[in-house]
Amino acid sequence: MTPAAAGSLWDTVHPFAKTRIEDRESVQHALVALLEPLAQHTSPNGALIRVPGATAVRFDDTASLIEGYARPLWGLAPFLAGGGEYEGAKRWIDGLKAGTDPESPEFWQLAKDSDQRMVEQCPIGYTLAVAPQFWQSLSQKQKTNVEQYLASCNGRNMPDTNWLWFRVFANLGLKANEGNFSQDQLDRDIEHLNTFYRGDGWSNDGPANIHQMDYYSSSFAIQFLQLLYAKLAGKDDPARAEEFRNRAKAFALDFIHYFDETGRALTFGRSLIYRFGVISFWGALAYADVDLPEPLTWGIVKGIFLRHMRWWQTQRDIFGPSGCLTIGYSYPNMYMAESYNSPGSPYWCMLAFICLAVPADHPFWTSKEEPYPAEKLPVTKPLKHPGHIVVRSGGHTFLLSSGQMCGYPMKAMLAKYGKLAYSSAFAYSVPPGSYTLEQFALDSALGLSEDGGEIWKTRAYSDSRLEEPEKGKYMLVSTWRPFSDVTVTTWLLPPDVESTPNWHLRIHKIETSRALQTADGSFAIKSTAEGTKRPLGAFDSKTCEGTSPIIIGNYDAAVPEGKATGGTGAFVSSVKAGAVGIAALEANGDRVAIQVLADPNSNLVESRTVIPTLRGDIAAGQTKWYVTAVFARPSGEGIEPKTYLDGWEKKPVIPAWLKMAMLSPF
Template sequence: MSTAQVATRTDWTRDQWTAHADRLLAGARRWASPGHGRITPPGAEGGYGNAVDGLEGFARTFLLAGFRIAGERGQGVDDLIDFYVKGIATGVDPDATDRWVRPEEHAQAKVEAASLAVILDMTRPWIWDRLDARTQERVIGYLTAIVGDTTYPRNNWLWFRIVVETFLRSVGGPWSAQDIADDLGRHDSYVRADGWIADGDERSFDHYTGWALHFYPILWSRMQGAADLSGGRTPNDVAALDRYLRDAVALIGADGSPLIQGRSLIYRFAAAAPFWAGVLADVPSTPAGELRRAANLVVAHFDEIGAPDAQDLLTMGWHGEWRRLAQSYSGPASPYWATKGMLGISLPADHPVWTAPTAPLPVEAGDDLRVVRAAGWLISGTQTDGIVRVVNHGTDHSVPGSSVGDSPIYTRLGYSTATAPLHDGRAWREPLEQTVALVDDGGRASHRAGMELIDTRIDGEVAVGASVADAHWIEPATVQNRHGSGITGDTTPAGRILTISLVRGPWEVRLVHVEAVGSAARTLRIGGWPLAADVAPAVSADASTARAVIPRGAGRLESSVRLLAGSGTAAIIERDDASPLGSVASVPVIERDARAADEWTAVLVTLDGAGTGDVERASVAVQGGQAAVTWPDGVATTHDLTLFRSATPTDR
């Protein structure tokens, strides 16, 4: 889709939103069990088994059904109400063959219990109040198992207990004030700068910040009795969301693609959830019309590329089915957490958001350059091609100093709305795209997880970031936990690498200095953006420049690397069936002798969908701690590299 087509796309009306919701619900409900207690779409059984799959299908579509019912104030949706009332009665019936897995039987039920509680509260007059006394008692008994539970993971799961216990309190069930106080305190310990929230104690920044850690506080604040429990915190939660959304809207491409980064990407348009949360909270800094447009672009993006599919089902993948993108625990109904992105339909037709003037996203309005200090990100969005790029110096789903493998979905140096990190088994063992790695004689590439974020800042019209990594090789352990973190195993030091990024428009000047090198290191490899398509990208490489090109809408998308300073040779490395965006992926790289004379290596890394500038014009000179850059469009800038390290080496 061309940028011009994107710019003229008309936002959906509320009727179109509800029609889309009805389509999703109809597709899923066809796979309901006789008693409606489980919904199990076709597909490979998830890692937690068929019974959990069925519970996920009920609970996650119940989110969407609840939004639909609440938005109509219970009018004209009797069939939907009847379906889920029957399913609830079946789910909590201990003798039903399609009953729900209970929280004490499997931890995943604690996740799904949160969806049940939020929607039972949101639709109280139309569903909870219609349940007979025995069923209400059974629901309370089902949810009670979570009270006092100390086995919740230290991440966004804390909100699952908060919302369940808040609902229990509202219906006279057991609850614990200490549980809620502890969980709110834990949430606050994850809060970082500028409204960003880490998904746990690690440097885990991804879509969970928006679709969980900001989403639930806003819904919780609207639950019955929550005001009694909040201790007046809601204005601070809204202020944090307000600040976060100023960055979140800048992470959506003009074609509606969210940033392809982080775990649980099969949830797809759940990425729209924080925008609707912002509308509910009436945040002051981002207009309602811009939030509605951001949500609309995301949901419409996936609708246009086949999610839901021809059977009106959401599959495990990104554009289409691609099972490798899922985590080990994911099942055929897991993708229905995407329905969080449909929260807006809970707002009735007379809500002012539906008539608010449309406002463009930052990448639609012009070129956008900013930093996210908490995540160590440099963000560059370019209006001409509608692409948003992130250069990453601070997120690795780990902690500083750790020696785990690089997670492809967290630790790469770059992510964008037009490319996807490679995601096959090899990608977890051997970092390639968007990396700076030391490679040994056996072809093992080093990992950088545990790196030290030095700084991110705006320097005139250039975003600058830096990190230093104790690079290490890893021998993977036999058993791995496939929840998004990098692989574990025995590690061997490979060297110490300083990387500084200068980012402007579609370009990054990547400055690399190997401060220490292990005896086994043979090659320093600098990888660029991965391009993937079902037809192999067109590639070329000469001594200094490697380039890959694929069609994109009416134009083309180019990824290239060009050596600007130091020694090295350009090449293209290809991988098959390694990307959710296509069966063949190509990565341009620069490689040099790891043990060459101490020097800066400078590479121009480009991801360009508009043919901007001429990479052959680019140059860089590093001397005395200063980097003088001439960019492909002829603009010249100078940067003080000593600001990013007290003892930055000078070229020798």
């Protein structure tokens, strides 16, 4: 099955998008549509799959090709375990034999310290545990080969992260088939992984000296694999299985806030090339026989899963010409990729298909799809462990964030963890270059420059805390130091949902011993007109599209028509995307409002974006307060474009406690 043209090249629609995903059978069809294009890229003996793309990664090429083989197993294995039949499964069975055979030209080679092969041993181990046709097809010699290959991870050094779960499953797969495995290694790894646990269902992706709780703490690894362990090892290890189920129940009541009514997920953190892999937690709940906590029902869980998958069916540019997934999010994009993202890496998204191992008579499948339970959930919820305040207001779900950062350097790390807000409707941007605001793409970020605007520094590691200045009202406070003699304290306040539901506040106190330029950006938004596909012009109330002030273009923002006072602010309205804006609320402020036309391909969802931005200057030895109001109202079903800017003229009120703080001596 390959992408079929409907009249012309321009009408090509991938089979993944052709079936409306609404039940178990349609999810099976979606899976097969993703597996089929891989056949043409599979090696003669099946052990290596070269997904199109010649990009290099930090590990060797063979390990990259093993990714192409192993990661689709996250979908194929549950499909087979749930009673599905797929003729192409033989390719993967043959590949297991060849890949683990030292005499084969396609031998994978044994794992060494911190070897990428250990990651791919996880789906192989899971497959052996749930799809008996794999192990049963092996001769005794081949079983020995598989044992030696998977056992090669034991005793090896591994990153002190979610990776330890991968070794657990390598041993679990052998244990399920009475092969040679290490129970001692398995137990020691789980005990160490338990030291990552922080409470209320949340686990850190690593030890206490880092603060990183992204999708690896949920669907990509930790929560997901805890639930698979509870299912597979529950009889032998009932206490751990019960603990993991209880963690999942607590976590579910937080994690539901990372999805919105339309099915979109918050874009936050690394490895978002795994796309719909973020949804796997919900299928794993059903797979592990978890009793849902109120107010969740299986109809609600089913709805979250189905709507998310249907949203991805509308993202037509996630596939390359051969029908395989590409590196990127909504379109091919190397700027957002990590150093470990090979062409085969995106297939970790197949985690989403764990639900196919759930029996057809489970209420996950038999329940009627229910809408997002907005009326049963708080509009604003503080999450102390990840350092977030999640908000569902103004037509989208977003989180205010402080304190998180990846524990090791990676590309665009500050954009993936250090921004001030992350939205389900307005995806974050990464810097495609390191020169001027256009390349830094500072959406939802405060940037500071000491060289006239060439290089910009944003929030990285910060001291942060969650505070409750008034009962039931929360804010995040962070202190960060972009330079040795500059201190920035930032307060993030969610909207007043009754009076100004489309606005949130960010307050910065900047103390500096050097002269600085500042840039405070709103969410990024599509910068082309829906009708003409050309850049947006001045705002037109008739078409409900355009910008104020106008977009001047790169490198000539000094043109008068391209700026407004900070108090007036800047906004953009797009028929397709909605509206975003930003305004300065500080009294006697000297900031100006401009439109920053971000370099193309910086944003995860829209390839061309503009960022309404406040620009300011601070002299050496000054302390300045900035009070920034950020506006956002996304498009949506039943929302008229003429209403996108409703509420723009009604700015939020500065809280009384903040006014007092700004008047106090420094």
